[in-house]
Amino acid sequence: MKRADPRTARVVIVGASAGGTSAAEALRSRGHEGSIVLIGAEQHAPYDRPPLSKQVLASATVDGATLALRGKNHLRDLGVEERYGVSAADLDLARRQVALSDGTAAEFDRLIIATGVTARNLPQAEGLAGVHTLRTIDDALALRWELSRASRVVVIGGGFLGSEVAAAAVGQGADVTIASSSTLLRSAVGELIGQQVTELHLANGVRVRAGSEGRVRALQSREGKVSGVAFVSGAPEPADLVVVCVGSEPAVDWLRFSGLAVGDGVQCASDCSAADGVYAVGDVAKWHNPRFDVAMRVEHRTNATEQALHVAERIITGDHAPYAPVPYFWSDQYDLKLQAHGYLRGHDEVHVAEGNLKSRRLIALYRRGPALTGVLAVGAAKALRQWRSRIEAGMTWEEALSLT
């Protein structure tokens, strides 16, 4: 294959959210001279997603304009060709072309895949009024409208999205139940902290059905509109609004025949490349993070930007430096902000170094093997950063415990 001069290479970015936008911007700020085409499936210019389950649901005045990631002409002024309302349909690696939904094709020398994820739904939800998922600004505005009229809300799923939606819904005065097959946030933060999050929701008036009582058997409906949720065990819950927050699927359908390895996201090497000159960033990218020696896919806001900066740098330099971040996430639960650095999933042990959610100050450490691999905190921003640098430095669990 003929390789173009990297400075003038034609770059196509598929996906115009935080990752795609950051990549375009970073390429220009590093002096990239070739064309950059930014393709987004939604009609909207790039906007920020974390507020969708937080401020957008809680406040009637937050709209698309508030969420814009960049000023109106910012990308255009950088010489980025923006194509919104068009999605990628297929990738032809041999011809270096992305086929688009409007019948045209975008040719590239370098490709950045930033298509993110789509919300998973329940099969029975199809065609049923009153059942929502939440991924886009359109989803959020529709859900907000329904929330303002709903009296009984069941949120299915007790992860970040479900717990944030429940907090927003109860704030709107609805009667809210979260149905979760486990303790809230369990897979993200572990049983111990998950219990405290569950208690926080109970204290705020949300009903929590966890375990088999929270495992959904079927949606009930009347005249095409949802009327309740039936569970594997326990009584059904009546509902005039059901929000399905049962996770997401990497948006890789369009790559099915590309020859790229796709499964749980686009499979990438440590430098985030999926093939020669082809990279993936953000929620859709699964790469091997050498810092934790784990193949990970991170569905959190700051990673999208950080990974995009890394890939832009690889395109500029042409080297294969690995991407080895300490991931970060935050979640707003009522007036508390949970923040975590590191890799918490699949941890072997949790140690609470200080406090608890109830006292509004909490620091919890996470172990994987012999190493300190994660820290979660509430109301302790400075200590949290200090722990982050210890994770970054590769501190052992033993050392970490000796500091508590």
Add this chain to the structure above:
Amino acid sequence: MKFDIDLDKCVGAGVCAIAAPEVFDQNDSDGIIVVLDPHPSPDQEAAVRDAAVRCPAAVIKLTEQ
């Protein structure tokens, strides 16, 4: 260099304090940005620029290069 801060948008991620610890800090209770040095010296410029780019809520706006 100069910059503006949009406090209302800050989500307390602390990305700025990691990227430019001599210029930005965080309020300990909620993590909201605290400006340590509103007139950073030229040697801090790259770090401030990095903080602005990495901030997940676009809180830091560079107003003068």
